[in-house]
Amino acid sequence: MSSVTAQGQSRSAAPFSWQRVWSGVWPAVASVVLALVIAGAVITITGADPVAAYRALVEGALLREGTATRPTAFLETLVSATPYLVLALGISLGFAAGLFNIGAEGQLYMGALASVVVGFALSGLPWIVHLPLALVAGVLAGALWAGIAGWLKAARGAPEVVVTIMLNYIAYAVVNYMVNGPIRHTGTAPRTPDIQASAVLPTLLPAPERIHWGFVLAIACAVGYYFLLYRSALGLRIRLVGANREAARYAGINVNSTYLITMVISGGLCGMAGAIEVLALYRYLPTEFTTGYGFESIAVALLGQGHPVGVALAALLFGALANGAGYMQFSSGVSNYIIAVMQAFIIVFVAAPGIVRDLFRWARPKRAEVEVE
Amino acid sequence: MTRPDVVLEMRGITKRFPGVLANDHINLDLRKGEVHALLGENGAGKSTLMNILYGLYQPDAGEIWLDGRRVTIHSPRDAIALGIGMVHQHFMLVPTLTVTENIILGLETRRGLLLDEATPQQRIRQISRDFGLEIDPEAYVKDLPVGVQQRVEIVKALYRNARVLVLDEPTAVLTPLEVESLFSTLRALVKRGVSVIFISHKLKEVKAIADRITVLRQGRVVGSTTPAEAGEAQLASMMVGRPVILKVDKSPAQPGPVVLSVRDVKAMSDRRAMALQGVSFDVRAGEIVGIAGVEGNGQTELVEVITGLRQPLAGQVLLCGQPLPAWSPRAAIDRGMSHIPEDRYKYGIVAAYSLAINLVLSVFHRPPFSRNGLLQRRAILSNAERLVEEFDIRAPHAEVPIGKLSGGNQQKAVVAREFSRPMKLLVAAQPTRGVDVGSIEFIHKRIVQARDAGAAVLLVSAELDEIMALSDRILVMFGGRIVGERDGRTARREDIGLLMMGKV
Numbered sequence: 039m040s041s042v043t044a045q046g047q048s049r050s051a052a053p054f055s056w057q058r059v060w061s062g063v064w065p066a067v068a069s070v071v072l073a074l075v076i077a078g079a080v081i082t083i084t085g086a087d088p089v090a091a092y093r094a095l096v097e098g099a100l101l102r103e104g105t106a107t108r109p110t111a112f113l114e115t116l117v118s119a120t121p122y123l124v125l126a127l128g129i130s131l132g133f134a135a136g137l138f139n140i141g142a143e144g145q146l147y148m149g150a151l152a153s154v155v156v157g158f159a160l161s162g163l164p165w166i167v168h169l170p171l172a173l174v175a176g177v178l179a180g181a182l183w184a185g186i187a188g189w190l191k192a193a194r195g196a197p198e199v200v201v202t203i204m205l206n207y208i209a210y211a212v213v214n215y216m217v218n219g220p221i222r223h224t225g226t227a228p229r230t231p232d233i234q235a236s237a238v239l240p241t242l243l244p245a246p247e248r249i250h251w252g253f254v255l256a257i258a259c260a261v262g263y264y265f266l267l268y269r270s271a272l273g274l275r276i277r278l279v280g281a282n283r284e285a286a287r288y289a290g291i292n293v294n295s296t297y298l299i300t301m302v303i304s305g306g307l308c309g310m311a312g313a314i315e316v317l318a319l320y321r322y323l324p325t326e327f328t329t330g331y332g333f334e335s336i337a338v339a340l341l342g343q344g345h346p347v348g349v350a351l352a353a354l355l356f357g358a359l360a361n362g363a364g365y366m367q368f369s370s371g372v373s374n375y376i377i378a379v380m381q382a383f384i385i386v387f388v389a390a391p392g393i394v395r396d397l398f399r400w401a402r403p404k405r406a407e408v409e410v411e
Numbered sequence: 412m413t414r415p416d417v418v419l420e421m422r423g424i425t426k427r428f429p430g431v432l433a434n435d436h437i438n439l440d441l442r443k444g445e446v447h448a449l450l451g452e453n454g455a456g457k458s459t460l461m462n463i464l465y466g467l468y469q470p471d472a473g474e475i476w477l478d479g480r481r482v483t484i485h486s487p488r489d490a491i492a493l494g495i496g497m498v499h500q501h502f503m504l505v506p507t508l509t510v511t512e513n514i515i516l517g518l519e520t521r522r523g524l525l526l527d528e529a530t531p532q533q534r535i536r537q538i539s540r541d542f543g544l545e546i547d548p549e550a551y552v553k554d555l556p557v558g559v560q561q562r563v564e565i566v567k568a569l570y571r572n573a574r575v576l577v578l579d580e581p582t583a584v585l586t587p588l589e590v591e592s593l594f595s596t597l598r599a600l601v602k603r604g605v606s607v608i609f610i611s612h613k614l615k616e617v618k619a620i621a622d623r624i625t626v627l628r629q630g631r632v633v634g635s636t637t638p639a640e641a642g643e644a645q646l647a648s649m650m651v652g653r654p655v656i657l658k659v660d661k662s663p664a665q666p667g668p669v670v671l672s673v674r675d676v677k678a679m680s681d682r683r684a685m686a687l688q689g690v691s692f693d694v695r696a697g698e699i700v701g702i703a704g705v706e707g708n709g710q711t712e713l714v715e716v717i718t719g720l721r722q723p724l725a726g727q728v729l730l731c732g733q734p735l736p737a738w739s740p741r742a743a744i745d746r747g748m749s750h751i752p753e754d755r756y757k758y759g760i761v762a763a764y765s766l767a768i769n770l771v772l773s774v775f776h777r778p779p780f781s782r783n784g785l786l787q788r789r790a791i792l793s794n795a796e797r798l799v800e801e802f803d804i805r806a807p808h809a810e811v812p813i814g815k816l817s818g819g820n821q822q823k824a825v826v827a828r829e830f831s832r833p834m835k836l837l838v839a840a841q842p843t844r845g846v847d848v849g850s851i852e853f854i855h856k857r858i859v860q861a862r863d864a865g866a867a868v869l870l871v872s873a874e875l876d877e878i879m880a881l882s883d884r885i886l887v888m889f890g891g892r893i894v895g896e897r898d899g900r901t902a903r904r905e906d907i908g909l910l911m912m913g914k915v
Binding site: 270 | 740750758761762764773
């Protein structure tokens with residue numbers, strides 16, 4: 039029961055402690071380590087050499103240098119990490135308000151569709167106008183798509199989990215219909231026409247490197263996320279609603295409008311991820327252009343524990359796994375499905391922190407703070 | 412060596428948690444057929460001691476002796492086998508099961524492959540008759556009032572042959588009438604040789620029911636006494652460690668103009684029953700109006716309607732003559748209403764967030780706490796510093812999660828927050844629930860100060876003593892109506908008690 043006033047200048051601020059940082063970070067680190075060990079065991083059971091496989095994985099994801107026709111491995115990892123990062127930020131924002139946005143995939147699709155339409159349909163615009171317009175179209179489409187779920191939640195109490203899942207299917211169907219019908223390119227494969235050059239999100243380095251401005255945008259999103267959630271009044275409002283909805287309501291916070299706003303921003307980020315993918319990499323819209331980025335990003339968000347730095351590191355990890363998988367399969371003969379096994383175990387351990395805690399008793403930080411009576 | 416009539420003895424029990432000595436060489440003995448009260452403030456170590464007895468914690472040092480034999484209790488299962496029963500503050504009942512099913516849970520008897528409910532039911536009826544504990548074994552727990560649920564918990568312990576019964580803050584959730592009935596149950600139990608440990612921080616109750624009293628403070632036994640030897644004031648100062656003023660000091664009210672006017676308000680409860688059947692009253696500036704009543708007679712809904720948290724079916728709430736928009740806590744706050752909600756943990760604080768944030772919960776979006784949409788940490792912290800000092804909130808620093816503070820300090824933080832805004836009306840619902848004696852004294856003083864500064868105060872409390880001590884006028888609620896009004900200076904306890912039961 040120490041006197042508050044007796045502690046000098048730092049009397050009202052919490053003393054910074056690495057211990058506290060570590061106590062937030064270690065479950066995620068432990069989850070990844072455990073998943074790597076288990077996946078290694080699985081590789082061994084299949085008769086391959088896990089050390090060789092992991093060496094190939096690291097090489098393929100980080101170390102291989104570029105050639106005249108092949109981009110640098112590390113930069114490709116950043117390319118893969120970009121959509122994970124933007125999507126996971128959107129999903130994390132939902133978590134902060136206590137909302138589970140499972141509709142990231144659908145919002146990504148809608149964002150991609152809107153961006154591509156703006157990208158090819160408008161012509162004769164300078165890039166300084168056209169590119170932002172295409173990006174904004176993607177953001178708005180994602181925001182609108184998630185906003186439907188947010189509005190239903192706010193106005194009618196409809197669970198956002200169910201609504202966003204359903205909206206995913208509708209988004210697939212809409213994209214499929216559009217690409218096969220109204221905006222189909224005159225060719226054999228169902229796809230849209232190419233976007234105009236003025237709508238392309240350019241690369242940062244000359245070919246064959248693919249690293250593009252979308253990566254810079256993604257980092258900017260992470261910084262913006264930090265300021266929004268931890269430094270702004272709106273962010274505090276979002277977090278309070280997530281932490282104790284009833285107390286927030288008693289304090290005069292409009293919980294329903296907070297839900298709506300959170301879903302709109304969350305969906306906007308997911309839409310931006312779709313926009314970046316099509317404007318920078320594809321430059322047109324195929325029928326099925328992602329392989330579940332929107333769902334894997336839920337794992338990225340969970341692993342990142344809601345903090346933008348954590349989310350960025352988790353996105354980097356998932357990007358590296360995705361990028362290194364091909365080379366691993368090629369050079370060590372281990373199926374790249376092992377990556378899915380690894381991701382699955384990461385999810386299991388992140389979702390069930392009790393398992394990790396029991397396995398790593400020694401790493402548990404001593405309880406720093408004591409109940410003050 | 413223990414005396415023959417001592418059933419249970421705890422010797423030198425010590426339990427250390429990181430950074431805090433929760434129990435420091437505690438000695439306690441329980442005689443056969445007595446009610447032994449364990450008195451202490453929140454955090455004094457009562458619950459830790461009882462959790463050790465019940466096998467939920469292992470002591471770092473010390474011994475437990477039962478019937479003259481040393482025992483070690485590793486789990487609640489061991490405790491039950493030794494005849495120790497515990498009724499927790501929060502009941503451990505499954506609401507969707509019947510009374511019988513709840514009682515036999517874990518001890519099911521079978522007839523072939525089927526569950527045999529008939530035999531246990533007979534035994535439950537037998538226990539019920541023997542101890543005068545009236546319960547219907549076939550009723551569903553969710554349909555029972557809180558007092559009866561507690562009775563089920565007691566029968567559950569007796570069904571497991573408990574000879575030592577521990578009751579943790581048993582009256583916290585009960586109405587005055589239910590408390591009476593609990594006490595007669597306890598008297599019947601001790602008459603039949605059961606020994607009871609009664610954990611409480613309420614002096615009146617301890618004096619009324621205990622044969623002996625042991626007082627704990629900061630993990631130590633500070634004294635043992637009997638109700639005959641020690642008065643309330645003496646017990647209070649033992650508990651707190653300094654003299655405590657139990658009576659609220661206040662001058663006669665100087666009522667001014669009407670601030671709050673409630674006009675014929677009707678509202679439904681969450682369960683879609685008519686909770687308010689047309690309630691009208693006024694509260695003037697400079698007076699404290701207390702609403703007495705057994706809980707569940709519409710007080711919760713009334714407070715929610717006034718504070719904009721519940722949409723009324725009919726009627727109006729006027730603040731300083733202007734109607735308040737229904738369904739807008741924000742409008743109420745902006746127009747000078749402060750609100751101490753009845754359930755602090757659920758509505759009053761965000762436990763995982765810092766004390767500093769909790770102190771600006773309703774104003775953080777406005778200058779000086781936010782500028783251009785960005786939070787101003789320095790302003791938030793200096794506001795916390797000021798309030799921590801003014802309201803004597805004990806905390807290591809302002810960014811400690813408020814959930815780690817004691818109940819009394821949490822409540823002082825809620826009071827500090829609500830008092831830090833310009834206040835025309837204070838709506839205080841159960842303002843001292845689950846709060847230690849020292850903090851009660853402080854909160855009462857601040858409420859009277861608010862009145863003297865010209866605020867209108869509406870006090871809702873299930874504690875009749877609190878209503879009697881603070882109110883200038885007393886309104887009694889029963890069945891969703893105001894059934895009586897008394898002057899605070901001349902009201903008699905018995906009279907109010909009758910009104911609370913609907914006997915006009």
